[in-house]
Amino acid sequence: MDLMDAIYHRRAVREFTDEPVDRETVRFVIAAAVQAPSAMNRQPWSFVVVExxxxxxxxxxxxxxxxxxxxxESTPLGHYRTLLAEPGFHIFYHAPAVIVICATSVEEGTSEDCCLAAENLMLAAHSAGLGTCWIGFARSWLDLAEGRKELGIPAHYVPVAPIAIGHPKGPTPPVPRRHADVLWVGS
Ligand SMILES: Cc1cc2nc3c(=O)[nH]c(=O)nc-3n(C[C@H](O)[C@H](O)[C@H](O)COP(=O)(O)O)c2cc1C
Structure with missing residues (x-):
């Protein structure tokens, strides 16, 4: 798939079929994730796959x-309280797998490196016909001792990007982008 096509057509997918994502494809998207640049080439990422x-x-x-x-309630995330209180709301949208990208240290910049890996992973998944959705709702719980224990995330790792992945149930309409605010400096 053409890169610009992937950039422009990847969507946050929130409806998946029951079809599992085969492990070869999971390895394919993780291999793309680790091609991301990282500060001082630390490559400070680790991937936890929950199926x-x-x-x-x-x-x-x-x-x-x-x-x-x-x-x-007063915070931006607080606006989702009604949705979060719905018993039927599944934060991972019943995706067949979730890949949690964790920073392997708390050193400055490691979260940014993991975000770049996450975007590569999501674009690679799109190129393979899969859908992804970054699940920020999961992050704070994953960072708790309870969440770390459940997933086996070591104490010195930082869960950065929980990404639901699966086969999209159908097409996802595009989300409009605001006009880019550009400040030109110089002549
Ligand atoms: C850091 C981050 C956290 C997000 N958390 C959630 C989430 O918890 N649940 C969800 O449904 N979508 C989540 N999203 C997806 C965004 O809502 C989505 O990317 C945005 O609406 C733009 O849509 P698009 O990805 O289809 O272009 C998150 C995206 C990012 C980058």
Whole structure:
């Protein structure tokens, strides 16, 4: 797939079929993720792949409860409280797999490196006909001792990008972009 085509047509996919993502494809998207640039070429990332549907259901419930306990209504995330309180709302959208990209240290810049890896992963998934959605709702719970224990994330790692991945149920309409605000400096 042409790069610009992937950049312009990747979407946050929130409806998946039940078809599993085969491990070869998971390895393919992770191989693309690690092609991302990283500060001082540290490559400070690690990938946790969760395929167990019962576990994802449990993580969804726990992450929602954690957000409802900790996020005040007045914050931007607080506007999602009604959705988060819905028992049927699954934060991973019943995706067949979730890949959590973790920074392998808390050194400055490691989260940025992981974000670049995440974008590569999402574009590679799109090129393979898969859909992805970055699930920020999961992050704070994954960072708790309970979340780390559930996924086996070491204490010195930082969960940065939980990404749901699967086969899209159908096309996802584009989300309009605002005009880019550009400040030209110089003549
Ligand atoms: C850091 C980050 C966190 C996000 N968290 C969520 C989330 O928790 N749930 C969700 O449905 N989408 C989440 N998204 C997806 C965005 O809502 C989506 O990318 C945005 O609406 C633009 O749509 P597009 O990706 O189709 O262009 C997140 C995206 C980013 C980059």
């Amino acid at each position: 167990d549907q019962a576990a994802l259901e449990r993580y969804s419930s726990k992450a929602k409860a954690h957000l409802l306990e900790t996020v005040p």
